[in-house]
Amino acid sequence: MGLARRIIPCLDVTRGRVVKGVNFVNLRDAGDPVEIARRYDEQGADELTFLDITASSDERDIIVHIIEAVAAQVFIPLTVGGGVRKVEDVRRLLNAGADKVSINTSAVTHPELVAEAAGRYGNQCIVVAIDAKRAPTESGWEVFTHGGRRPTGLDVVDWAVRMQALGAGEILLTSMDSDGTRHGFDIALTRAVSDAVSVPVIASGGVGSVEHLAAGVIDGHADAVLAASVFHFGDITVRDAKLHMASRGIEVRW
Amino acid sequence: MSIAVIDYGMGNLRSVSKALEHVAPGLRVVVTDAAAEIDAADRVVFPGQGAMPDCMRELDARGLRAPLLRAAASRPFLGICIGVQMLFESSEEGHVAGLGLFRGAVRRFPDALMHDADGARLKVPHMGWNEVSQEAHPLWSGIADESRFYFVHSYYVDPADPQVVKGRARHGIPFTAAVGRDNIFAVQFHPEKSQASGLRLLENFVGWKP
Numbered sequence: 001m002g003l004a005r006r007i008i009p010c011l012d013v014t015r016g017r018v019v020k021g022v023n024f025v026n027l028r029d030a031g032d033p034v035e036i037a038r039r040y041d042e043q044g045a046d047e048l049t050f051l052d053i054t055a056s057s058d059e060r061d062i063i064v065h066i067i068e069a070v071a072a073q074v075f076i077p078l079t080v081g082g083g084v085r086k087v088e089d090v091r092r093l094l095n096a097g098a099d100k101v102s103i104n105t106s107a108v109t110h111p112e113l114v115a116e117a118a119g120r121y122g123n124q125c126i127v128v129a130i131d132a133k134r135a136p137t138e139s140g141w142e143v144f145t146h147g148g149r150r151p152t153g154l155d156v157v158d159w160a161v162r163m164q165a166l167g168a169g170e171i172l173l174t175s176m177d178s179d180g181t182r183h184g185f186d187i188a189l190t191r192a193v194s195d196a197v198s199v200p201v202i203a204s205g206g207v208g209s210v211e212h213l214a215a216g217v218i219d220g221h222a223d224a225v226l227a228a229s230v231f232h233f234g235d236i237t238v239r240d241a242k243l244h245m246a247s248r249g250i251e252v253r254w
Numbered sequence: 255m256s257i258a259v260i261d262y263g264m265g266n267l268r269s270v271s272k273a274l275e276h277v278a279p280g281l282r283v284v285v286t287d288a289a290a291e292i293d294a295a296d297r298v299v300f301p302g303q304g305a306m307p308d309c310m311r312e313l314d315a316r317g318l319r320a321p322l323l324r325a326a327a328s329r330p331f332l333g334i335c336i337g338v339q340m341l342f343e344s345s346e347e348g349h350v351a352g353l354g355l356f357r358g359a360v361r362r363f364p365d366a367l368m369h370d371a372d373g374a375r376l377k378v379p380h381m382g383w384n385e386v387s388q389e390a391h392p393l394w395s396g397i398a399d400e401s402r403f404y405f406v407h408s409y410y411v412d413p414a415d416p417q418v419v420k421g422r423a424r425h426g427i428p429f430t431a432a433v434g435r436d437n438i439f440a441v442q443f444h445p446e447k448s449q450a451s452g453l454r455l456l457e458n459f460v461g462w463k464p
Contacts (some may be wrong), residue, residue: 002370002424003330004402006385041449046383072272076403077447094266098446099406122304124379124406169406197367200377223377253383253402 002112004253005217006212006224008202009054009231009242014054016062021055043238044228045076046253049226051132052082053087053147064096068139071097079090081129085110090117101220102172104129105145108209111166118167123199127167132189133176141189148176156166156189157196164197171201172226177204182230185212190220203224210244217250256282257424258295260322262312263287264304268336272385273446274299277457289321297460298325301439302336306360306409307348309336319353326355326438330462333440338433339411341440347409356433357414368426381406382426386432386443391420393439393458401451403431410442437464 017031037048041060048070052063061081067080080093081102090101107114107128119127121131133144133151141156160171173193175186185203194201203216207227218221230236242252258273271283284291290299297353300322302309313319325331326341335340341350350362366372368376383402388394410429413419420439421432432441445452 001385001400003376003380003405006382066269071269072276074449075269075273075453076449077278077406077444095268097266097268097272099266099269099444120304124381124408125303170381195375198368198375198378200379200381221375225381 001251004046004251005245006202006225007044007213007238007245007252008047008049008226009040009045009238010049010051010226010228011064012051012053012206012228013063014052015059016066019053028095033066033070034073040238041074041076044239044242044253047077047079047081047224048074049079049081051102052080053091064092067093067096067098079127079172081127084112086118087113087120090121090126092147094121100125100127100170102127102129104131106142107163108154111162114163114166114168118169123169126168127170127172127202128160128163128173130156130160130163130187131173131174131176133237134186139192141192144176157192160193160197163233164199168199170199171197173201173203175205181205181206182208184208185216185220185222185225186253187220189217190216190222194221194223200224208235210241213241213250214245215249217245218248255282255296256294257297257299258292258325259283259285259299259301260292260318261285261287262309262316262318264302264312264336266303267301269446270299270301273453273456274302274460277453278460279396285429287316287318289317291323292318295325297330297332297458298322299332299334299436300337300340301320302340303333304336305347306336306339306345307350307354309340310352311351313340322353323353327439330459330464331438332459333438333460334446335407335444336444338440338442341438342411344411345409353439356411357456358412360409361412362409363429364428370426376426379406379408384423384425384431384443385420386423386433389420390423391434391436391439391460392464393430393455395419395458397451397454403441403445403451405431405443407442410416
């Protein structure tokens with residue numbers, strides 16, 4: 001026995017509200033990040049990820065207050081990403097109660113941010129998020145930024161290895177091809193990256209069933225699996241996911 | 255009663271203080287870099303994040319070594335994460351000297367041994383929920399043996415004296431997850447992020463009479 005594979009619900013937040021419709025029974029306020037975080041904690045989520053999708057930068061302070069409120073009530077690890085551009089952004093989120101900060105577009109435009117933040121706060125709290133799309137690069141996947149809209153010409157596996165070398169303590173890997181399909185992770189992508197780096201990899205994008213989550217670990221070699229809508233709509237609970245993963249021989253936390 | 259959480263500028267102390275307030279609502283929790291406040295506290299929590307050389311440097315830059323050692327010599331004292339590593343004599347991380355309250359060294363998980371029983375690769379940092387097998391200690395009260403706690407670290411403590419080991423875990427190799435002696439208890443994992451088991455450990459610390 002050893003480390004459990006982690007199941008991570010992801011909450012998209014804008015202007016202080018969780019979006020993409022959360023459909024829990026008896027939720028007083030379907031958009032309240034604190035209440036939703038508590039529900040997932042009760043279900044047995046191993047960690048929570050908050051993605052700030054606020055478009056305007058003058059409203060970005062709100063996420064800091066949300067993290068403060070969640071961290072005062074939910075005592076599991078919290079990762080926050082979205083719009084992180086400066087070391088100061090990292091500092092504020094960590095001080096608010098985030099355990100890890102996820103850097104995506106800025107890792108491409110300013111790779112030194114990853115090195116600086118990891119140097120200051122430690123690799124363990126710096127996650128590099130990679131949005132990957134199938135393309136004729138060396139590994140077969142290209143890095144996209146700006147919410148998956150902008151190609152970079154970077155090869156995903158090369159990029160993951162480079163980010164690890166710069167100080168990423170974890171890779172959050174999202175398949176843009178799978179995201180939203182509910183057809184499952186891009187297993188080949190997940191495995192290619194997970195096998196290429198020595199830091200943990202979180203698989204993301206495309207989960208529609210408990211089988212998909214198990215496949216991310218067994219076939220994709222992911223250390224953790226992340227999903228949003230399949231949990232939000234109540235199709236499956238974190239507990240359902242753990243029961244299935246355990247039945248496939250995956251170590252989970254009860 | 256008051257608890258001082260020692261603040262030497264290394265990362266998130268909010269979670270620790272909120273978790274302490276959560277388990278003991280009447281408690282006064284001060285996050286402080288003032289020697290006088292540390293000296294005045296009934297209990298002291300010593301957290302730590304990042305790299306141990308930076309943590310040692312920042313601790314000394316703020317003149318907190320002396321009040322920390324006074325607390326560790328006299329009052330219930332809880333080290334967390336880098337806060338347990340700094341209690342040892344030295345670390346492989348930056349080859350820095352620690353506080354020397356426990357004999358032994360801090361070592362990095364060896365790459366060559368990072369695979370499980372089936373040969374599957376294990377990752378470093380050791381990040382996530384792992385089982386801790388307990389040695390008898392009041393701070394484990396009410397927590398089932400082999401309960402999982404949240405870890406995130408690349409280095410672990412290797413005590414010279416096996417008597418101080420109060421918890422063990424495994425990640426490729428067996429390693430020490432908790433140490434204790436007299437009024438000191440220190441853990442590699444994060445009780446403030448370990449849900450019910452972690453909160454119970456903090457509650458036990460708040461009520462601990464060593």
